[in-house]
Amino acid sequence: MAQFSTLSEFAALLAAAPDVDAQALVGAQERNAQLTKPPGALGRLEELAIWYASWRGAERPSLDAPQIVIFAGNHGVCAQGVSAFPPEVTEQMVANFEHGGAAINQLAKTFGAKMDVHALELDRPTADFTQEPAMSEADCVAALLTGWNAVDASADLLVTGEMGIGNTTTGAAVAAALLGGAGADWVGRGTGVDDAGIANKARVVDEGLALHKSRVPLDVLRCLGGRELAAMVGAIAAARAHRIPVILDGFICTAAASVLEKTRAGALDHCVAGHLSAEGAHGKMLDALGKKPLLSLGLRLGEGSGGAAAIGVLKAAVACHSGMATFAEAGVSDG
Ligand SMILES: O=C(O)c1ccc[n+]([C@@H]2O[C@H](COP(=O)([O-])O)[C@@H](O)[C@H]2O)c1
């Protein structure tokens, strides 16, 4: 159970987070160098396996128990007409997740992941951030705690996903506040708004930036973010505490993750970017965080879908690293 009841206590927890296991890191690098392949021939899979080993604290790790957590939230800023879909879709999609009918259900099954869904007070949307802070400190802390406690300590990989009509506007506002620029630099089509819709989203983000002047990352999360973003922040931080590597999903997930990186540099070292979303500014956001996406499939769904698809890549990397024979074992001459 997490021990924080204010945003500053949460920030203090981040400062105490564990780092990579240096011994496992060196052991995995040495093992990688002995495997039956030309050096570097498995490209990024080698780097990924070594990264995973270093966080799991095992030179030869396994990846058997991935967990996907999806957080759902509703946004007061929908009153500004920022989405192509109505807010009730958030709750309807939660029911769809629970009945197994969404894309993420199929992806979770495909990659052998356990999937948990947490709906965060959907009947009590956040406030419209063009008028007032999206959340009180108590609401933001409650969402962080939901996220923290959603992580299964026995999982060996976490994918964080979300569902929330209006949250590409929220994510853009958080990104603009933390990474710089104006609304127009960060807004995109989301679920499918037209050019006038994009201009409206830019206006809404600019109004939010003008009203909420603090650039302290956890204040930005509280004033411009949403419950599902805060829950993803809490879950990613909890994963670090448990030494569980994380695959980030798309635009909204990455915006949430940037709150951690801006609070404490290196707070996302246990995370890899699963994919590059079709939401226009996602690439710029990943660049700002120094994250290179594993996949680029034109996805713009959310739900953790791009992160889930990347489980396959990470499983492949770990299987090769931990299962291959060394030159000595296989009697293959090295170069
Ligand atoms: O993950 C992404 O990159 C992504 C990009 C575009 C849309 N979405 C999903 O679409 C919803 C937000 O879109 P919108 O237009 O309502 O802001 C929300 O449920 C997200 O999961 C997600």
Ligand SMILES: Cc1cc2nc[nH]c2cc1C
């Ligand atoms: C149908 C639908 C499914 C989604 N899944 C994540 N965001 C979504 C938004 C919509 C509109």
